[in-house]
Amino acid sequence: MSLFIDLKFINMVSVKLDRFQKKDDYLFNCRCPVCGDSERKKNKARGYFYRKDNDMFYRCHNCQYGTTIANFLEQVDHLLYKEYVLEKFVKKDEKPEPKKEPNPEYAFDFTPDFDKPSRLIDSLMDRLDTLPSDHEAVRYCQSRKIPEDQYHRLYYVDDIRTLSQLNTKYTQALNIKQPRLSLPCITPDGQLSGLTLRGMRGEKLRYIQLKIKENDLQVFGLDNVDTNKEVYVVEGPIDSLFIDNSIACVGTAFGKVDKLGLTHFTMVFDNQPRNHEVCKLIENQIDAGEKVVIWPEYVYEKDVNEMIMAGLTQDKIKYIISSNTYQGLEARLEFTKWRKC
Numbered sequence: 001m002s003l004f005i006d007l008k009f010i011n012m013v014s015v016k017l018d019r020f021q022k023k024d025d026y027l028f029n030c031r032c033p034v035c036g037d038s039e040r041k042k043n044k045a046r047g048y049f050y051r052k053d054n055d056m057f058y059r060c061h062n063c064q065y066g067t068t069i070a071n072f073l074e075q076v077d078h079l080l081y082k083e084y085v086l087e088k089f090v091k092k093d094e095k096p097e098p099k100k101e102p103n104p105e106y107a108f109d110f111t112p113d114f115d116k117p118s119r120l121i122d123s124l125m126d127r128l129d130t131l132p133s134d135h136e137a138v139r140y141c142q143s144r145k146i147p148e149d150q151y152h153r154l155y156y157v158d159d160i161r162t163l164s165q166l167n168t169k170y171t172q173a174l175n176i177k178q179p180r181l182s183l184p185c186i187t188p189d190g191q192l193s194g195l196t197l198r199g200m201r202g203e204k205l206r207y208i209q210l211k212i213k214e215n216d217l218q219v220f221g222l223d224n225v226d227t228n229k230e231v232y233v234v235e236g237p238i239d240s241l242f243i244d245n246s247i248a249c250v251g252t253a254f255g256k257v258d259k260l261g262l263t264h265f266t267m268v269f270d271n272q273p274r275n276h277e278v279c280k281l282i283e284n285q286i287d288a289g290e291k292v293v294i295w296p297e298y299v300y301e302k303d304v305n306e307m308i309m310a311g312l313t314q315d316k317i318k319y320i321i322s323s324n325t326y327q328g329l330e331a332r333l334e335f336t337k338w339r340k341c
Contacts, residue, residue: 005088006056006069010049013077016276019045026051033076034274035063070204078277086173089204121192124162125155125182137181140200145308150241153224155182160197166212173208180208183237185250186223187216194218196237196250209250217259218250231265232321233257239304242314243268243321254281258288266325270303271295273339286331293321294334 010028014020017030031037032047037060046062049069059066070088073081121127129151131138137156146154157163158179164171180197187193193216197208209218220237225245232246233254240248246268249257257265267285269292272278285292299320301307307317326334 002088003051003054003056005084009069009073009080009084010056013073013080016076017047019043021045026056032060032062032065033276034065035060037062075274076276078275085205121155121182121184124165125157127152128154128156128181131156136179136200140181144238144305146238146241147314153183153241155184156180157182157197160208163195163197163210166195167210170210174210178203183220185216185218185220188222190223191216194250196220198238217256219247219260220250221247222260227262229264231262232268233262233265234268234304235270236303236305239268242304242308242317244318255284257285257290266291266293266321268293268304268321271299272302279339282335286328286335289328291325291327292331292335293325294331294338296320296324297338 007026014028014030017033020028020030023029028049029045030047030049031045034047037046038044044062047058047060049056049058051057056069057066058069058072067075070081070084073084128137128141129148135156137154138151141151141154156179159177160174160180161177164174179200181200183196183198184192185194185196191213193211193213195210195212196218197210199206199208211218221240225231225247229245232240232243234240234243234246234248235254237248237250240246247260257267267282267290269278269282282292282294299307301310301312304317308314312320324334
């Protein structure tokens with residue numbers, strides 16, 4: 001089954017790979033999307049998918065980049081990567097359980113009121129600033145250097161299975177008892193629309209996104225910003241905790257920022273010039289005439305939290321962002337240089 005899933009997703013991602021071709025049953029070739037192979041010789045194709053035991057792997061014989069199919073998909077197509085992880089690492093763990101009576105431990109003691117998120121969230125999870133300093137979730141946030149004044153926006157759930165009550169379509173996916181850090185997405189009018197669940201123990205699936213209202217955009221921080229000021233739009237909810245007046249667009253929400261009704265905003269994408277999907281998102285925003293941050297070459301970390309972990313202060317990051325915000329033709333020129341880094 002593992003090999004079958006690898007082959008399935010290699011074929012699915014093949015439409016994004018230049019000069020992709022099947023060499024053998026378990027050998028495929030393409031131009032490397034990581035290094036780009038040769039710009040002068042467009043016929044060069046030195047990236048290979050190959051079989052080892054019961055799994056497929058990828059290696060480029062130009063840049064020597066070698067990795068698993070999961071990591072390859074994360075670089076090339078993040079949405080496809082999420083589907084792959086769910087199918088390979090979550091669904092395979094599902095086992096039929098004998099029919100039994102519902103566990104009263106997981107039952108609501110009231111009818112969920114989605115228009116009152118504090119009551120709904122507090123009934124299922126513990127707010128981080130109410131937990132002892134030696135609690136696992138608190139220690140995790142300390143290790144990520146998350147400011148304590150942001151703890152009131154974060155929650156801890158000791159069993160993600162309880163959250164399937166918010167949307168029963170996740171019952172099968174949330175079938176393993178597992179603690180997670182929870183970052184709730186709350187709309188400007190105070191309604192709970194979804195949860196971002198972050199693993200804390202090195203889980204293969206680092207993030208789980210749970211939608212409560214299917215048609216709502218999943219955005220963390222909309223309830224916490226002043227839309228009359230400049231709003232900074234980042235990729236990761238944790239990253240937004242280090243930038244004043246910022247929000248984090250989760251999943252496909254990044255491509256729908258125009259639907260949020262923001263008047264003044266700056267797009268702060270991750271610093272990943274080799275990531276095809278990130279580059280495409282930046283290009284789309286530049287084409288739309290929006291302001292974007294193009295990270296300078298002396299910044300090596302891939303996101304804001306990594307920059308904090310590397311020793312940069314919040315003030316320093318704010319200065320870098322303000323000094324490297326571009327728009328229009330200038331953004332296009334800086335983006336072209338950044339991609340070549």
